[in-house]
Amino acid sequence: MKQENIRNFSIIAHIDHGKSTIADRILELTGAITEREMKDQLLDSMELERERGITIKLNAVQLKYNYKNNDYIMHLIDTPGHVDFSYEVSRSLAACEGAVLVVDAAQGIEAQTLANVYLALENDLTIIPVINKIDLPNADVPKVKQELISTLGFSEEEIILTSAKTGEGIKELIETIIEKVPAPSGNPNDKLRALVFDSFFDPYRGVVALVRIVDGKIKVKDKIKLMASGATHDVTELGINSPKQQIKEYLTAGEVGYICGSIKSISDIKVGDTITLENNPATEKLPGYKPMKPMVFCGLYPVESNRYTDLREALEKLKLNDAALEFIPETSEALGFGFRCGFLGLLHMEIIEERIEREFNIDLIATSPSVIYKITKTDGEIINIDSPSKMPDRQKIKLIEEPYIRTNIYVPSEYIGQIMELCQNKRGTYINMEYITAERVNIHYEIPLSEIVYDFFDKLKGVTRGYASFDYDLIGYKPSDLVKMDILLNGKSIDALSLIVHKDFAYKRGKAIVESLRKLIPRQLFEVPIQAVIGSKVISRTDIKALRKNVLAKCYGGDITRKRKLLEKQKEGKKRMKMVGNVEVPSEAFLAVLSMEEE
């Protein structure tokens, strides 16, 4: 295939705006799959992805299309839709020359629409704007058109109207991609440079890397070198997805495909790295590589402590396919043996937790999430801590800094007041506000990331009745007046419940946590005081009253077996409890800091 007849593109959209259904229709129309083969939304293959309506792992499919008597090859590169994975999005966009921007005809532009557009622009992509779901009864095409024109500077003629549901506009879209997206420009005779934009682990072939050949050519048996990591491997197999895998002899500049090389660990071939030939290496690697760094941390512990090894195996298996997941063993006095885990963001964390519970059947206790705090000690040493338990003594701390983000909150203007109140409560600093249309604004605040990892999403949805969309950029570290707050149960400090809070918010949060623990921890045989303390100062205290009744009152008729079953049932109920000192604490209580009600 001539290079000028190749088109590489992605589809970008806010969650639920119809990215995957558009991909499905394109696959159908180009004959890549028949309707009968069609599982709904083929590209989203993981069960969890389909349930949440988001794409977590990427995929790249080769399509064929005949246009004006010319055969074209198109590579559709799928991208995840969530801010947690924005680095992965940016790398798959880097593998393309064009992007289809999908906007829901009823919803209009949302936070992630813009975030994705900016990523596409950074990568110099040709953007084709599409208004999808025009068949919806509440579609407002003129209004959404206006948003695209005024916010993003498209012209009205550029905008394509589609309904992925009925198939309307899809043919036009494909042909517009061919017309407008430039052919790849790399040189097939240059030294090999291939961009790794995704990888996954296959138990039989090792790591499968998805690559875009930028320059040169790659063949089976080539000895390849990763330019950032320096690792070398032999290519054992390569090919394309159509969407079934087809083995090929070689891949050449402009093409998108997969390569395998008996690579054991996904960390050996990182997304964003450049592949070249060991004996004929390129001089410069492709731009944009950065190692992925976890932003959010929490402790994961098995509810049943004898399942520690199972949990380790589960994390190892997930890690095979997830270079961003980090974990190291951690011991908690309260929870026993577990792992400190690092995630790209909250969604990433939730997905991992859910997969461990669902696919590996391990009940988990997750401690409240933390960010990385940068602490300058009085002796000048600077340390990074990802857990309150690692916080040094207060006397030894000179300065604490914490990561801040800048928000994009897209919301109908009637909710501005509520958003401002919420952000203020989350220690936010108001920056500015942009009117997208007369009724919709983008509100910018600077907020500590640690406030976002608590209940920001839920609160945001609550105060705007689901109308807000939210996205953020990390803007770096800022000094904060932070203190470590400990929670004492029956006079004993519970390490897994400690947290780092801002001094001005400590009293309020302490009170809320103590109250929420009182509700979550059942009454015990004795009275249990709960205290929130900073250093030795008690900020808040409440008591769980002693249990007054739990008895099999009548036991006559000699029906012992049934009575015994009642006791066994009670015993079973206690399995989700952890003995902390002599207090039985249900596993949910360790997330109390998240579920607390602030008045």
Added chain:
Amino acid sequence: MSIYIHIPFCTQICSYCDFPKVLKNEKLIDKYLISLEKEIQEKYKNEVVSTLYIGGGTPTSLSLKQLTTLFKIIEKINLSKDAEVTIEANTEDLTIEKLKLLKKYVNRLSIGIQTFNATRLKELNRKININNLKNAFKHFDNINIDLMYGFKSQTILDLKEDLEKIIKLKPAHISTYSLIIEPNTLFYINKYNKIDEDLDRKMYDHIIKVLKQNGYNHYEISNFAKEKFESRHNLVYWNNENYYGFGLGASGYLKNTRYENTRSLTNYLNGKYIMNKHKLTQNETIQNEFMLGFRKVNGINKIEFKEKYNINIDDIKEIKELLKLNLLLENQTNIYINPNYLYTSNEILIRLIDLDAGLC
């Protein structure tokens, strides 16, 4: 040996009852008594029986003739000379004629009163005949009265009234039960609310105080007796001893095996008696010993335990721990639940129901 006989018939159904029972039907009762006789003939090996308990349902709802048939069946049982023979009774049934008949075959009445309060009786779907109640006390000196508490909107004052009326009757034995809303009861279906746990406990503590003041010995979680009038039959259960269970839904414990009879009347009438059988391991037997024995205020006798199981009770790890926590207490002869925790004893028992005593 002991025997429990279940008579599942009632004139009306109490709102809280989840025992096997059906509304009274003359033909069914006749068939039932035939099947019951057959069951006893099949299973009973003519052991000497020291306690016999006829429960229900409402055994006294049977007619004089039917009761006579029942007692004919019972006459064939090899009762010891001093056997305790109890029948459960409702006051409405206790006419002079029935009392006279009962007097010939039983020596202990267990009368369900539950409450004297008219509104509550209505809620419970029960009635009381005060005249019959007084007559019963003229015919029997060993009578148990059942008292229930913990009703919706009940106050301590209400409870006091009920207690006073019962104490005035001078029964030899009093059983008190906090209302439990079991599934498959009228109360459950109608979403009847109970009082909260704190008031419930106050009532329990109040009952213990008042009954002690009036000379009753608190000998089991829910049971009180004048000296020597403890229920010997119920002590068989609590001492983890053997007994036959005859009749619909009855359960028994023989040769290390616990069994439950069918709860289906059709099956029972067709002679399909046993529904479940479970042979206990040594560990389960000991676990049950604790579950039952610790219901008694005096708990478990250490020497008897050693004789029964050939291990020292305080060698058991879980018992040691509970003693250390002061949840169990001990004296020279016995180990027992700290009285402060008797009403929360499930919390203690669940630490014992899966223990391994180091036996098989």
